[in-house]
Structures are given as structure tokens and as C-alpha cells.
Amino acid sequence: MTTATKSGQWVTACKVDDVSLEDVIRFDFGNRTFVVIRSAEGEFFAMDGHCSHEKIHLAGGLVDGGIIECPRHFGTFDYRTGESRKLPACVDLRTYPVRLVGDEVQLLLE
Numbered sequence: 516m517t518t519a520t521k522s523g524q525w526v527t528a529c530k531v532d533d534v535s536l537e538d539v540i541r542f543d544f545g546n547r548t549f550v551v552i553r554s555a556e557g558e559f560f561a562m563d564g565h566c567s568h569e570k571i572h573l574a575g576g577l578v579d580g581g582i583i584e585c586p587r588h589f590g591t592f593d594y595r596t597g598e599s600r601k602l603p604a605c606v607d608l609r610t611y612p613v614r615l616v617g618d619e620v621q622l623l624l625e
């Protein structure tokens with residue numbers, strides 16, 4: 516499901532139960548790819564799917580304590596802000612607003 520707004524469109528990425536606590540899944544929309552992450556507290560976050568170092572998909576990464584670790588060279592990002600936190604990842608990633616509608620996880624995409 517998608518809902519258009521002035522600043523973009525809300526797009527359903529998955530169901531709440533599709534993502535376990537401290538886990539990540541891949542979401543593709545159009546020609547773009549994202550990760551949807553669920554924190555240990557059950558909050559959802561979304562960011563660009565490819566690591567800024569060598570474009571490896573982060574969906575295979577480890578989620579722990581507010582951080583996602585790239586599966587290739589173990590660079591890390593703060594998934595709440597997209598900030599790169601450990602080399603060799605040194606360029607921040609974009610994050611996206613997330614909302615829950617019933618049991619659906621939706622991202623606001625431009």
C-alpha cells in the first residue's frame with residue numbers, strides 16, 4: 516500500500532512480525548533498496564540498504580545496540596541517524612521516517 520503526501524509517499528515495507536528484535540530485512544522499491552531494522556526495544560528504523568564503503572547490502576549485517584555492522588568489512592552505522600561509526604565505512608547513510616499502520620511498517624520515501 517502507498518499513500519502520497521506533500522513530502523513523499525508512505526510505502527508499506529513489511530509486516531511488524533516480519534522483523535525480529537535486533538534484526539534487519541531488505542526492502543526494495545522501484546530501483547532503490549533499503550533496510551528495515553527493529554531495535555531491541557521494538558522500535559523500527561529505515562535507512563539506505565547499501566553500505567557506503569563498497570555498496571554491499573546491509574541486510575546481511577549484525578544489529579546490536581543501535582548499530583548495524585556491514586557484513587563485508589565490518590564498518591558500522593548508527594541506524595537511528597545513519598551516521599557512519601567505524602571504518603572503513605566513513606560516509607553517512609540516509610535514514611527515512613517510519614510509521615506503523617496496523618501491522619504494517621511503512622517508510623516515507625520521496
Ligand code: FES
Pocket residue numbers: 566567568569570571585586587588589590591602603604
Ligand atoms: S563494504 Fe561495508 S564496510 Fe566495506
